Amino acid sequence: MLIAAPGLSRKYWQFIEYCDQQLTLKTSEKQRRFNTNVCLPSRSGRxxxxxxxxxxVAYEAALPAGQTTDKQPLPEDSGRVKSFGKLIELISHRRPVSNILLCGSPAPKTAEVVTKTMPSTTSIPVCYVGEQEGEISQEIKARVNLKPLQPALEDLIHSEDETSDIVPLDECVSISEISVATLLPLVQEQGWLLGSSRQHVPPQSSLQLGEQFALLKTTTYTNGISPQNEDITLLILSEVDYCHDLKSMMPPYILNRKIHEKSIEQFSRTTIYLS
Structure with a gap:
């Protein structure tokens, strides 16, 4: 027990309170102390x-043994931007990207991901669609090329003279009401149109990462085989009917396609498509 006179200063009372706290802490630790023997053998038994x-000294864990903490899910916008950034990286590794067009109402995080992912040699034009331009930081403004404001997305499609390697679709109403095919003129040949499955139905030939999809614009295909081709050609090596067995292994969405059988004699080196 600590006893002090009432006329002592405030600092002295604070010192007494500190001593009392330390004494309580030491007493609590003493109650949790125990002695044990520890042995550490090697793999050979030595x-x-x-x-x-x-x-x-035994300490209580914050959680009971065996219980794991539930990870807080990423905010919806954070997860979308992360998937978008990964798609940008994958495309840029596949081939050099000279320009990326940000149109509609691009979010500041989207513009930030593009400017940080792409090198300084990549041109990043930004064209807002609507009644007023969005707000972006001065750092991003110095990196991008702001274009004149367009009243509607159709005006941008008709006024844009140059096509871009990558065109991300912003999740705004003006874009969600337009089909993916209508937006393809903004993309150059072998370029990519990025979008969200929440706003558009992803085409069958697109790549998907989470809710984001990437559609390659191409009009020329090797041996005339396009990704949109609904027919399936089955190369058979004998007269045994494999068609029935193949259908039993196919997923439901493929069963509506036409399946053609061709024998090996009907193929040549110039007609076989090697993927």
């Missing part, structure tokens, strides 16, 4: 460490 009467 004893490496042998400690007797090791004094330990």
């Amino acid at each position: 004893q490496l460490v042998n400690v007797k009467n090791l004094t330990c």
